[in-house]
Amino acid sequence: MVDLKAFSKYILSFFKTDWTLGDYPIRFRHFRVDESVTRRRLMPVPWMARVINWPLMFGHGQTQEEAYADLKRRFEEYKGGGKTLPRPGTRVRPEIEFAPTVEIEQYEHLAGEFFEKVLAMNYGECLVTDKSSLWDFHGEETNEEYHRKIAEVYGIDVSDIESGNLVQIFKRPISCNVKLLGKGGREGSLRRVIVIVVGAVGSVGNA
Secondary structure: OOOHHHHHHHHHHHHOOOOOHHHOOEEEEEOOOOOOOOOOOOOOOOEEEEEOOOOOOEEEEOOHHHHHHHHHHHHHHHHHOOOOOOOOOOOOOOOOOOOOOOOHHHHHHHHHHHHHHHHOOOHHHOOOOOOOEHHHHOOOOOOHHHHHHHHHHHOOOOOOOOOOEHHHHHOOOEEEEEEEEOHHHOEEEEEEEEOOOOOOOOOOOOO
16 A cells, blocks of 8 residues: 655655665654653653654654654664665665674574573573673663572672673673482482683584
8 A cells, every 4th residue: 555645755855866764755654652651761752753664764763743743853864874864664674684693603502591580581582692791681770680580500700791792691600590300210419610711613522
């Protein structure tokens, strides 16, 4: 179905070449926000302004005016960055680039347990890259709660890693509980320390 607002802006775009945000079709949306949530880092915002048919060009704000101002800022940054503007009204396919996963993949054996015990998430269901951090998986104002969990579960202090980067955390010597099957089929437990050697290509197995 053709959006009439987008179609009209598309026709008008042929009468000029230096497009501004006003030349693009814009739609505003208002969301109901839970006002009882007052002390979280990722606070929901009630207003969104977006360019129709341009999925990644949008802005948020507490009011409609703030959302438009945020959208205008993003638009000017995009235009000022020397990128070619799409013709108003046309559909823009988002170009999504994912961060590399070379380093995080070296710690998959640890990441699965870490996500379950610290973040209460399934690692296999999350998009995790070398740039991922604790901040990406919660909305609290600080990482303090997760620092405490890491200390309780693994016996290390990672509070000095302000970025919360997971690769940096996994590079620390981490102690974990390893379940062993003893004689007679009974489970025992062994406390061991896994020392991650930075830059190691292979892994050494126990004979």
